[in-house]
Amino acid sequence: MLLKILNALITVGVGVAAAVVLYWVLNKLAELLPGRWEDRIKPFLYILPAYAALVFYLVYPAVQTLVFSFANAQSTEWVGLDNYTKLLQSSGFQDTLFNTLLWMAVVPVFTVVLGLAMAVLADRLSPMWESTSKTIIFLPMAISAVGAGTVWGLIYNYRPQGREQIGLQNAIVTALGFDPIVWLQTTEFHLNSFFLMIMLLWAQAGFSMVLLSAAVKGVPEDTLEAARIDGANERAIFFRVVVPQIWGSVITVYVTTLIGVMKIFDIVYVMTNGGFNTNVIGNQFFNELFTNFNNGAAAAIVVLLMIATVPIMWYQVRNFRREESMA
Amino acid sequence: MTSTQTTPAAATPTSKTRKRAASREGQPQKAGWFARIVVFILCFLWIVPVLGLLLTSFRPRDDANESGWWTLFWTPSAWGRMTFDNYSTAIDKGGLGEAFVNSLAITLPATFIPVLVAAFAAYAFTFMDFPGRNFLFLAVVSLLVVPNYIAFVPILRIYGDLQIAGTFPAVWLAHIGFGMSLAIYILRNYMATLPKSLIESAKIDGASHFQTFFRLVLPMSVPALAAFAIFQFLWVWNDLLVALIFIGPGDNAPITVALRNNLMGQAGSGQNLITAGGFLSMVLPIAVFLAMQRFFVRGLTAGAVKG
Numbered sequence: 001m002l003l004k005i006l007n008a009l010i011t012v013g014v015g016v017a018a019a020v021v022l023y024w025v026l027n028k029l030a031e032l033l034p035g036r037w038e039d040r041i042k043p044f045l046y047i048l049p050a051y052a053a054l055v056f057y058l059v060y061p062a063v064q065t066l067v068f069s070f071a072n073a074q075s076t077e078w079v080g081l082d083n084y085t086k087l088l089q090s091s092g093f094q095d096t097l098f099n100t101l102l103w104m105a106v107v108p109v110f111t112v113v114l115g116l117a118m119a120v121l122a123d124r125l126s127p128m129w130e131s132t133s134k135t136i137i138f139l140p141m142a143i144s145a146v147g148a149g150t151v152w153g154l155i156y157n158y159r160p161q162g163r164e165q166i167g168l169q170n171a172i173v174t175a176l177g178f179d180p181i182v183w184l185q186t187t188e189f190h191l192n193s194f195f196l197m198i199m200l201l202w203a204q205a206g207f208s209m210v211l212l213s214a215a216v217k218g219v220p221e222d223t224l225e226a227a228r229i230d231g232a233n234e235r236a237i238f239f240r241v242v243v244p245q246i247w248g249s250v251i252t253v254y255v256t257t258l259i260g261v262m263k264i265f266d267i268v269y270v271m272t273n274g275g276f277n278t279n280v281i282g283n284q285f286f287n288e289l290f291t292n293f294n295n296g297a298a299a300a301i302v303v304l305l306m307i308a309t310v311p312i313m314w315y316q317v318r319n320f321r322r323e324e325s326m327a
Numbered sequence: 328m329t330s331t332q333t334t335p336a337a338a339t340p341t342s343k344t345r346k347r348a349a350s351r352e353g354q355p356q357k358a359g360w361f362a363r364i365v366v367f368i369l370c371f372l373w374i375v376p377v378l379g380l381l382l383t384s385f386r387p388r389d390d391a392n393e394s395g396w397w398t399l400f401w402t403p404s405a406w407g408r409m410t411f412d413n414y415s416t417a418i419d420k421g422g423l424g425e426a427f428v429n430s431l432a433i434t435l436p437a438t439f440i441p442v443l444v445a446a447f448a449a450y451a452f453t454f455m456d457f458p459g460r461n462f463l464f465l466a467v468v469s470l471l472v473v474p475n476y477i478a479f480v481p482i483l484r485i486y487g488d489l490q491i492a493g494t495f496p497a498v499w500l501a502h503i504g505f506g507m508s509l510a511i512y513i514l515r516n517y518m519a520t521l522p523k524s525l526i527e528s529a530k531i532d533g534a535s536h537f538q539t540f541f542r543l544v545l546p547m548s549v550p551a552l553a554a555f556a557i558f559q560f561l562w563v564w565n566d567l568l569v570a571l572i573f574i575g576p577g578d579n580a581p582i583t584v585a586l587r588n589n590l591m592g593q594a595g596s597g598q599n600l601i602t603a604g605g606f607l608s609m610v611l612p613i614a615v616f617l618a619m620q621r622f623f624v625r626g627l628t629a630g631a632v633k634g
Binding site for chain 2: 009012015024042057059150154165259265270301305317321
């Protein structure tokens with residue numbers, strides 16, 4: 001065990017040192033070139049290692065995944081669009097898609113609303129209480145989905161009627177005189193999916209709060225003062241003066257959460273492994289790859305996911321260019 | 328995301344003036360009580376699940392599995408039975424001790440190595456002029472949102488051919504690749520706020536780019552380097568998917584995988600062991616998070632869009 005730690009520390013040292021040496025060599029190589037060429041080549045040498053990592057781990061696999069999605073389970077034979085048609089025609093995958101859309105529709109909106117409410121309300125407390133309450137809301141961000149699973153297992157736990165409940169929700173329900181409920185197997189109205197979403201909301205609200213809090217504090221005081229002088233009430237000031245000025249941050253939180261939700265995997269995998277109609281495409285991808293050993297179907301799912309992210313990518317790039325030209 | 332958000336510190340001075348103004352409002356007390364109650368309820372809801380986990384992790388097996396943790400508040404005798412046994416069982420029999428070390432062994436290199444690599448690229452994007460610069464940086468921006476799912480099928484095949492699936496380098500390299508776009512993005516945004524005149528004067532004094540980078544830009548970028556490092560640390564430590572795919576269960580499994588497979592996935596584990604394991608898995612990231620919260624906030628506000 002000690003050996004592993006030592007190994008890791010050595011790797012950090014060697015890795016960083018190797019990177020320094022690599023850049024030193026690249027730099028020397030550039031300096032060997034005649035003057036004008038040195039300046040032309042150097043920037044490319046500086047970005048080369050970073051781009052090598054990006055190309056090897058993101059760009060090349062994107063192309064390769066697209067190719068695999070047209071091949072069979074072992075990637076030995078072309079099957080055309082079979083993977084896609086099979087997936088899209090299976091009712092199981094249609095449910096999976098629907099569930100993912102449900103997550104996308106619910107979680108980002110509530111993350112924004114909850115984070116904004118917390119940001120605005122905590123802003124009115126004394127500095128000590130503001131930072132304490134913010135830390136509490138922010139804390140679950142540091143907890144993994146598996147850790148969250150152990151935490152929320154104690155909330156959603158179910159014991160058959162007659163035994164003492166050790167899950168908080170069922171303890172409340174039985175104390176009120178109702179029968180205990182198997183929360184994570186309750187498929188009516190996708191209730192169990194919503195219980196999983198609450199876990200993500202619990203983990204994500206702090207992120208939203210921090211970004212929106214910075215934005216709310218950045219709203220110039222004189223715009224609020226002007227609205228007050230004009231006789232606007234607090235609600236009008238919030239919706240007509242504050243919200244328009246922080247809209248950029250609201251969109252940032254929304255888009256970031258949306259991307260996270262589209263590829264949600266660990267919460268579902270840990271809590272239900274997609275059972276009881278809670279499956280999402282991230283979990284289905286994992287099952288195709290490791291349970292069904294079907295590279296073709298797994299790749300096809302990823303391609304569908306990629307297609308869904310293209311509009312967001314386009315929006316990001318457009319947004320970035322607009323901000324750069326303003327700066 | 329925006330350049331104004333990269334420096335949240337600039338926003339703090341206004342908050343003081345805001346507070347004074349708020350107390351001048353028509354009904355400050357009413358608003359105050361409403362805010363206080365709602366914030367209190369939210370904090371209560373957020374912290375209660377964690378409290379339950381913490382208390383359960385110290386209860387003996389029979390207590391934890393036969394009565395709710397909240398019963399502790401009206402059965403004082405149960406406090407006397409609290410024990411550390413769950414932790415020692417989880418560490419030894421549950422294999423979480425070794426998994427904790429594995430997590431460290433995975434996380435440290437995956438956190439520190441990409442920083443320097445990204446910093447060089449960020450330097451080139453900020454202070455050097457070259458054809459295709461904007462296009463290449465836009466490529467980084469668009470790669471931010473690319474889900475890392477696209478890497479798994481092809482990279483798993485390559486790892487299989489190289490026979491490195493299941494080893495630490497397999498995950499180190501993957502995390503370095505996945506974290507690179509965010510690292511370049513955060514560092515470049517930060518370096519863009521450094522005074523250009525300083526770098527120009529270093530150039531006039533005859534410093535090469537290499538010297539300027541190591542002596543001037545890198546030390547000045549420490550806040551951004553720290554912000555990314557914390558981000559990456561939490562991300563890698565808490566990761567389940569990449570670890571399951573490139574390492575899987577076994578001797579090298581990190582704590583997320585071991586907790587899921589050795590404790591949560593076993594019917595007989597009992598809530599006492601599961602919660603103890605859960606707390607072990609979160610104690611280090613929570614400590615890092617609380618200690619470095621300010622850097623982390625800066626990292627978030629500087630651009631948290633990660634694919």
